[in-house]
Amino acid sequence: MRPPPRAPDEIVRRLGVLLLLAAAALALYVASFSEDEYRRVEIKVVDHTKDFLEEGITAYEGAKTCYKCHEQATLDFFHSYHYQMVARQYDVVNAPWVPYGGKVAMNDFCGAIFYNGKPINFIGFAKLTNPPPGYEHLRGKPVAFGCAACHGIGLGEVPQTRLTDAQLKNMDCLACHVRPEVYVGGVIGFKKGVREIYKDENGNWRYKVNLDVMTIAKNIINKPTRANCLACHAYSGGGPGFKRPNITPDLYNPSKYFDYHMGEGMHCVDCHTGKYHLFPDRAADGWAREPGEVKTCVDCHGPRPHEDEYGDDLNKHSEFLACQTCHIPYIAHGQYPTELSRDWGGSRFSPELGYYEPLARYGKYVRPTYMWYNGTRSIYVYPSKVEGEVVVTVKPLGGRGNGKIYPFKLHTSRVPLSEEGIPIPIKVGLFMATGDSNKAILAGAAAAGLTWNGKWVTYVRYMQVDHGVLPDDRALGCKECHSPNTFFPWKELGYDRIILLDGR
Ligand code: HEC
Ligand code: HEC
Ligand code: HEC
Ligand code: HEC
Ligand code: HEC
Ligand code: HEC
Ligand code: HEC
Ligand code: HEC
Numbered sequence: 001m002r003p004p005p006r007a008p009d010e011i012v013r014r015l016g017v018l019l020l021l022a023a024a025a026l027a028l029y030v031a032s033f034s035e036d037e038y039r040r041v042e043i044k045v046v047d048h049t050k051d052f053l054e055e056g057i058t059a060y061e062g063a064k065t066c067y068k069c070h071e072q073a074t075l076d077f078f079h080s081y082h083y084q085m086v087a088r089q090y091d092v093v094n095a096p097w098v099p100y101g102g103k104v105a106m107n108d109f110c111g112a113i114f115y116n117g118k119p120i121n122f123i124g125f126a127k128l129t130n131p132p133p134g135y136e137h138l139r140g141k142p143v144a145f146g147c148a149a150c151h152g153i154g155l156g157e158v159p160q161t162r163l164t165d166a167q168l169k170n171m172d173c174l175a176c177h178v179r180p181e182v183y184v185g186g187v188i189g190f191k192k193g194v195r196e197i198y199k200d201e202n203g204n205w206r207y208k209v210n211l212d213v214m215t216i217a218k219n220i221i222n223k224p225t226r227a228n229c230l231a232c233h234a235y236s237g238g239g240p241g242f243k244r245p246n247i248t249p250d251l252y253n254p255s256k257y258f259d260y261h262m263g264e265g266m267h268c269v270d271c272h273t274g275k276y277h278l279f280p281d282r283a284a285d286g287w288a289r290e291p292g293e294v295k296t297c298v299d300c301h302g303p304r305p306h307e308d309e310y311g312d313d314l315n316k317h318s319e320f321l322a323c324q325t326c327h328i329p330y331i332a333h334g335q336y337p338t339e340l341s342r343d344w345g346g347s348r349f350s351p352e353l354g355y356y357e358p359l360a361r362y363g364k365y366v367r368p369t370y371m372w373y374n375g376t377r378s379i380y381v382y383p384s385k386v387e388g389e390v391v392v393t394v395k396p397l398g399g400r401g402n403g404k405i406y407p408f409k410l411h412t413s414r415v416p417l418s419e420e421g422i423p424i425p426i427k428v429g430l431f432m433a434t435g436d437s438n439k440a441i442l443a444g445a446a447a448a449g450l451t452w453n454g455k456w457v458t459y460v461r462y463m464q465v466d467h468g469v470l471p472d473d474r475a476l477g478c479k480e481c482h483s484p485n486t487f488f489p490w491k492e493l494g495y496d497r498i499i500l501l502d503g504r
Contacts, residue, residue: 246468374403
């Protein structure tokens with residue numbers, strides 16, 4: 001059902017009748033949302049014991065085990081962004097369509113997984129080699145399993161576009177389809193001991209699932225819970241909440257003052273339905289430009305959700321403010337600080353994580369950075385030559401009358417730049433294990449065929465914030481923006497003055 005066409009405000013004001021009609025239509029529209037769209041997904045166990053016994057399945061061999069009975073689902077997942085790690089971006093203004101994603105990019109957090117198709121950090125195993133004084137007992141502790149721990153949702157083969165037996169065996173359906181109490185993917189799977197790294201008969205690193213096949217069968221779930229997704233998403237960037245400020249371990253058991261929706265029991269798949277195994281995203285710094293559905297605020301609440309005395313004023317703001325701007329007033333407002341900048345030029349040992357991290361600045365209860373975004377952006381395409389000392393990796397575009405104001409986390413990163421003018425993919429496992437920045441940069445440069453003479457460049461990225469909606473009484477009120485001492489950056493957003501409200 002589509003929203004009723006909206007009459008221009010002047011006409012509405014003059015014709016009270018029209019207003020009434022529109023209100024009635026709107027009430028119907030809103031009612032239809034609450035009936036259909038608010039029905040939460042049901043996550044349940046689908047016991048496969050009988051199916052596995054009948055089929056004589058005695059070992060889990062990745063998707064090969066599931067393929068016989070779930071051919072279409074396997075093919076859908078195989079072609080998805082999650083598995084292939086790359087999608088075509090058509091909304092970039094400074095280039096014709098470009099492929100982007102973990103398969104081809106270098107980001108401002110962990111760097112690059114591949115360099116021109118060659119694995120740099122994809123899979124590997126690093127143990128802590130030189131702990132600082134006081135932490136000697138941690139020597140030998142496993143610190144890194146490769147980026148493939150999360151990327152590609154597989155068991156260590158590099159994803160390819162042609163489906164082969166090896167590719168079938170590689171896809172790890174269990175990361176999303178086994179109760180998280182029993183198995184999860186990501187880095188947490190290793191921590192819990194349900195995943196292990198080993199060398200196969202050809203000497204290649206691979207992961208294996210450390211679970212008895214009948215335990216798997218008994219615990220298959222129809223759709224993933226929050227905890228399945230969080231095993232990867234809450235730790236991206238190298239630690240809890242480092243990257244996405246409002247996707248953190250807080251969400252395992254969230255308070256509604258951290259995230260109203262998930263605090264009320266919603267799961268990621270209530271919004272990211274995952275139909276046909278697609279998880280599309282059109283955020284300024286998201287890359288999963290694949291078809292499929294993600295429910296946004298308006299899909300569930302309608303375009304005019306406010307009704308009380310300020311309702312009309314608030315609704316009118318939707319012409320130039322994204323819902324997130326008022327409803328997500330802070331980032332990192334939970335237990336975990338988020339990273340605001342990092343510097344690969346130095347290291348610090350983290351006793352909590354048990355490995356070396358780059359130098360970084362973190363923040364909690366940070367006001368977002370506000371920017372206009374009209375659905376197009378400019379990006380830096382890796383590995384092209386860098387001009388100047390700052391590279392804006394992702395910048396949302398737009399301005400007054402062209403797009404809406406959205407909240408972002410501004411993140412910067414100091415990364416090594418090669419003589420050829422290309423940012424160097426650092427060997428991250430080596431860095432985590434030794435804390436030796438120079439060594440890790442030189443090893444990465446050598447692997448990529450680049451030379452490093454000590455140059456640096458700063459990466460800048462605007463990260464869209466879409467999670468962490470607070471209860472409505474904590475949304476930004478009129479005075480928080482329309483007052484002389486507001487934090488709201490009117491000037492930076494293109495206004496010549498702060499708009500003040502008289503009498504309110
Ligand atoms: C021998 C056949 C067989 C194998 C092998 C098998 N399944 Fe199933 N699966 C089924 C059947 C039959 C159902 C439907 C059960 C029902 O609806 O009660 C099902 C249902 C499911 C569902 C729920 C589908 C829905 O529509 O809600 C998921 C998810 C699933 N299986 C995942 C897996 C995964 C992951 C594997 C591999 C580890 C796997 N299955 C292996 C037969 C199989
Ligand atoms: C704990 C899980 C996890 C690990 C380990 C991980 N990543 Fe990621 N990475 C993610 C997630 C989740 C995303 C996409 C979602 C997002 O940006 O919030 C992502 C996205 C990326 C992207 C795409 C651009 C971007 O930032 O969105 C690159 C490049 C990347 N990671 C590099 C790496 C490198 C290099 C490593 C290993 C040194 C690594 N990642 C390890 C979870 C992980
Ligand atoms: C990133 C998480 C994720 C991974 C990995 C994943 N699935 Fe799913 N799967 C989902 C979600 C979410 C749904 C629910 C989609 C819906 O409601 O339509 C789903 C639905 C299904 C269904 C029922 C609906 C359908 O499309 O047939 C089957 C069967 C299934 N998955 C099997 C698999 C198999 C087999 C694999 C491995 C090749 C796999 N899944 C990997 C998230 C995942
Ligand atoms: C109430 C709905 C809702 C829930 C619940 C939800 N998301 Fe989102 N998510 C969104 C919206 C809306 C976007 C932006 C989509 C767009 O602009 O296309 C988004 C975007 C994302 C992105 C891209 C980066 C960003 O922040 O914009 C990732 C990654 C993501 N979600 C992961 C998750 C995970 C993991 C969970 C569960 C822990 C989750 N989401 C739960 C609504 C939701
Ligand atoms: C095994 C780890 C893992 C699991 C489990 C997982 N993801 Fe992801 N997800 C990733 C990684 C890694 C990426 C980035 C892929 C790339 O570019 O290489 C990603 C990308 C995404 C994106 C797109 C982000 C962008 O940049 O546009 C969304 C949205 C998303 N995941 C949502 C989910 C949801 C919802 C779930 C649970 C149903 C889930 N994921 C489960 C690892 C995982
Ligand atoms: C200018 C700031 C602002 C914008 C923009 C905004 N809201 Fe609100 N919203 C509020 C405030 C303040 C409240 C508190 C209740 C009230 O005064 O109506 C609220 C209340 C709500 C409620 C609770 C309604 C109720 O009846 O209790 C929902 C749902 C909601 N907003 C959704 C949205 C959606 C969806 C959008 C985008 C289409 C949006 N809001 C845009 C400020 C805003
Ligand atoms: C999949 C549907 C869905 C999506 C998408 C969604 N919401 Fe909601 N939202 C709900 C439901 C359902 C509730 C009521 C939860 C409850 O009270 O059980 C709710 C409640 C709210 C409230 C009211 C909180 C209160 O104090 O009563 C606000 C504000 C809100 N949402 C804003 C947003 C914003 C902003 C977005 C986009 C970032 C969004 N919602 C996306 C379904 C959704
Ligand atoms: C997140 C910040 C924010 C909040 C909260 C907010 N506004 Fe605004 N408001 C704006 C911006 C930005 C504009 C300018 C829009 C434009 O480009 O014309 C604006 C414009 C207005 C205007 C039009 C003024 C003019 O001269 O054109 C009125 C009236 C107004 N707001 C009233 C309110 C009221 C009443 C509330 C509370 C119910 C409110 N605003 C809450 C940001 C905000």
